Amino acid sequence: MTAVLKTRTGLALREVTLTYPDGESRLTALDRVTLEVAPGEFAAVAGPSGSGKSSLLAVAATLLRPDSGQVLIDGQDAGELSDGARTALRRERLGIVFQQSNLLASLTAVEQLLVLESVRGGKPRAARERAEELLASVGLDGAKQRRRPHQLSGGERQRVNIARALFGRPSVLLVDEPTSALDHERGAQIVELLAEITRTHGTATVMVTHDRDLLGRVDRVLAMHDGRLA
Numbered sequence: 643m644t645a646v647l648k649t650r651t652g653l654a655l656r657e658v659t660l661t662y663p664d665g666e667s668r669l670t671a672l673d674r675v676t677l678e679v680a681p682g683e684f685a686a687v688a689g690p691s692g693s694g695k696s697s698l699l700a701v702a703a704t705l706l707r708p709d710s711g712q713v714l715i716d717g718q719d720a721g722e723l724s725d726g727a728r729t730a731l732r733r734e735r736l737g738i739v740f741q742q743s744n745l746l747a748s749l750t751a752v753e754q755l756l757v758l759e760s761v762r763g764g765k766p767r768a769a770r771e772r773a774e775e776l777l778a779s780v781g782l783d784g785a786k787q788r789r790r791p792h793q794l795s796g797g798e799r800q801r802v803n804i805a806r807a808l809f810g811r812p813s814v815l816l817v818d819e820p821t822s823a824l825d826h827e828r829g830a831q832i833v834e835l836l837a838e839i840t841r842t843h844g845t846a847t848v849m850v851t852h853d854r855d856l857l858g859r860v861d862r863v864l865a866m867h868d869g870r871l872a
């Protein structure tokens with residue numbers, strides 16, 4: 643597989659404000675949020691329910707356009723791109739792990755990764771090897787790589803999600819509540835895995851969580867309250 647050379651500077655949000663319609667007025671979900679996460683840095687955004695954590699992730703993922711402010715991925719201002727260019731930026735530079743596992747029920751673990759490659763049009767054999775290596779690196783090997791989602795545990799499904807997010811060699815890895823469906827020990831293992839991935843893959847990683855017990859392994863904790871970062 644030809645590696646795409648990427649200039650990596652990570653993620654930056656500058657004075658980002660996001661509002662939602664709220665009856666006659668608007669609700670401010672993000673209030674002038676500024677944040678930088680460097681390559682190889684593991685940051686957590688923690689805060690109570692409704693404080694704006696998922697909104698922050700959606701804006702960083704370029705899935706929601708802020709009312710004002712800038713979102714920069716490896717220095718590229720997402721707001722200045724066409725829809726097509728923004729989709730390409732997302733595909734080439736972002737890895738996103740959503741709260742709900744959105745694995746496809748009919749596909750095996752390894753196929754969950756390969757389905758992305760069929761979209762990208764790379765070489766099938768190299769892609770399969772890379773998919774198998776990535777799954778092994780997140781702790782799924784052998785027969786488990788050939789299982790479908792319902793034949794895997796919640797923690798194993800989350801590992802497939804993470805491997806899938808890494809498949810496109812993202813610069814920025816965005817992870818929403820990765821441990822919400824897991825017990826404490828398995829949750830801690832997933833956070834440990836994300837810390838290791840951040841180091842070995844050099845991603846700028848942002849994990850959203852409301853579980854303060856899981857913050858021991860991160861480099862930086864950003865506290866979110868009422869749409870603001872402390």
Ligand SMILES: Nc1ncnc2c1ncn2[C@@H]1O[C@H](COP(=O)(O)OP(=O)(O)OP(=O)(O)O)[C@@H](O)[C@H]1O
Binds near residue numbers: 662689694698852
């Ligand atoms: N699509 C929407 N339309 C209107 N208001 C919304 C929408 N999505 C979120 N909100 C509101 O924006 C605020 C921030 O929500 P957000 O989901 O970002 O918080 P959160 O910190 O992720 O919460 P949780 O931990 O419960 O997932 C909340 O007041 C929420 O009710």
